[in-house]
Amino acid sequence: MEFSSKLLENAVDEMSQLPGIGKRTALRLVMHLLKQPLDKTARLSSALLTLKEEIKFCSNCHNISDQEICEICSNPKRDPGTVCVVEDIRDVMAIENTGQYRGLYHVLGGKISPVEGIGPQDLTIASLIAKAKEGKIKEMIFALSSTMEGDTTNFYIYKQLEGIDIKTSTIARGIAVGDELEYADEVTLGRSILNRIPFEGSLKLS
Amino acid sequence: MEFSSKLLENAVDEMSQLPGIGKRTALRLVMHLLKQPLDKTARLSSALLTLKEEIKFCSNCHNISDQEICEICSNPKRDPGTVCVVEDIRDVMAIENTGQYRGLYHVLGGKISPVEGIGPQDLTIASLIAKAKEGKIKEMIFALSSTMEGDTTNFYIYKQLEGIDIKTSTIARGIAVGDELEYADEVTLGRSILNRIPFEGSLKLS
Numbered sequence: 138m139e140f141s142s143k144l145l146e147n148a149v150d151e152m153s154q155l156p157g158i159g160k161r162t163a164l165r166l167v168m169h170l171l172k173q174p175l176d177k178t179a180r181l182s183s184a185l186l187t188l189k190e191e192i193k194f195c196s197n198c199h200n201i202s203d204q205e206i207c208e209i210c211s212n213p214k215r216d217p218g219t220v221c222v223v224e225d226i227r228d229v230m231a232i233e234n235t236g237q238y239r240g241l242y243h244v245l246g247g248k249i250s251p252v253e254g255i256g257p258q259d260l261t262i263a264s265l266i267a268k269a270k271e272g273k274i275k276e277m278i279f280a281l282s283s284t285m286e287g288d289t290t291n292f293y294i295y296k297q298l299e300g301i302d303i304k305t306s307t308i309a310r311g312i313a314v315g316d317e318l319e320y321a322d323e324v325t326l327g328r329s330i331l332n333r334i335p336f337e338g339s340l341k342l343s
Numbered sequence: 344m345e346f347s348s349k350l351l352e353n354a355v356d357e358m359s360q361l362p363g364i365g366k367r368t369a370l371r372l373v374m375h376l377l378k379q380p381l382d383k384t385a386r387l388s389s390a391l392l393t394l395k396e397e398i399k400f401c402s403n404c405h406n407i408s409d410q411e412i413c414e415i416c417s418n419p420k421r422d423p424g425t426v427c428v429v430e431d432i433r434d435v436m437a438i439e440n441t442g443q444y445r446g447l448y449h450v451l452g453g454k455i456s457p458v459e460g461i462g463p464q465d466l467t468i469a470s471l472i473a474k475a476k477e478g479k480i481k482e483m484i485f486a487l488s489s490t491m492e493g494d495t496t497n498f499y500i501y502k503q504l505e506g507i508d509i510k511t512s513t514i515a516r517g518i519a520v521g522d523e524l525e526y527a528d529e530v531t532l533g534r535s536i537l538n539r540i541p542f543e544g545s546l547k548l549s
Contacts, residue, residue, distance in 0.1 A: 189384040
């Protein structure tokens with residue numbers, strides 16, 4: 138792509154560093170900003186920089202937060218004895234959206250992945266284990282994605298919990314509500330049969 | 344979408360103002376920036392702001408340029424008597440990429456569109472007509488998209504040129520090179536038959 142302006146080329150280059158944004162899309166986005174008033178670009182530019190500079194993470198659960206302790210951890214109505222272990226804050230948002238969970242979270246910041254060079258020390262596993270050792274946690278729910286990395290991370294944490302009196306569980310895998318059985322993959326369908334629940338129990342779920 | 348941080352929400356909101364970027368994509372992009380070193384965000388942020396603040400347009404053709412006169416207009420090897428009228432700078436880049444055009448451009452900055460409230464005075468039509476009146480232009484090539492707005496704009500400019508000795512042309516419409524006839528739309532196929540060219544002439548094209 139040949140640019141008539143270095144400034145334009147530079148902006149497009151930086152924009153296309155973002156995941157899933159190619160050069161053409163980046164050019165379209167930059168051209169859009171050029172057609173808008175200056176304050177639109179100024180607001181976007183400062184929102185990104187301010188976030189990156191002033192971002193804080195909850196010292197208890199490592200969720201992104203504007204305070205020292207996030208709103209979920211500081212909410213007295215939530216059960217501090219139940220901790221749901223997730224990969225990143227998008228998972229927190231997804232679970233919060235269901236309105237079905239009243240415990241706290243622990244955001245790992247990723248999964249153990251030797252291929253990507255991510256080890257246990259790069260995640261917030263140590264602080265999770267510390268909380269468990271203090272006896273603050275009664276049940277730990279593993280809610281990582283069920284990939285090899287997710288399973289490895291679950292198992293690593295599980296081994297670290299040895300000797301601590303704690304209940305561990307993992308979220309249910311199965312056919313999505315409303316999905317047709319014939320289109321489900323075999324692993325999911327297999328798990329949903331193995332992990333079947335009593336029919337009376339299922340009637341209580343809305 | 345519920346955010347645990349105002350700063351995060353603000354960044355996602357600003358990002359999702361961009362065309363084709365929804366809230367989910369915006370969140371993914373912002374999360375990506377959060378995982379990168381600060382200088383990545385700083386560079387993106389400043390590239391956008393610098394572009395918007397320091398952007399210049401060529402005083403002759405209105406293409407984006409870092410100088411008063413853009414590289415195309417100031418290139419002595421290009422033919423100043425031929426001017427290709429385009430909607431925006433992406434069209435300039437697309438035509439330049441073909442390597443087939445040695446004339447200059449004139450960037451209108453849009454198309455006449457009563458629906459969007461864009462009239463002739465919002466575009467750079469006056470300066471185009473002025474150049475034509477000075478006798479600088481021998482041939483004007485209309486290369487706007489063939490929509491109602493494009494056709495309206497072409498026709499408006501054409502009427503303004505009345506009484507000026509100038510040749511006007513429009514880029515050829517037809518079946519794309521390599522495309523199958525059976526998948527072409529009727530209007531395009533119809534035009535490509537009406538505007539057929541002598542077979543001997545077509546042999547000279549690479």
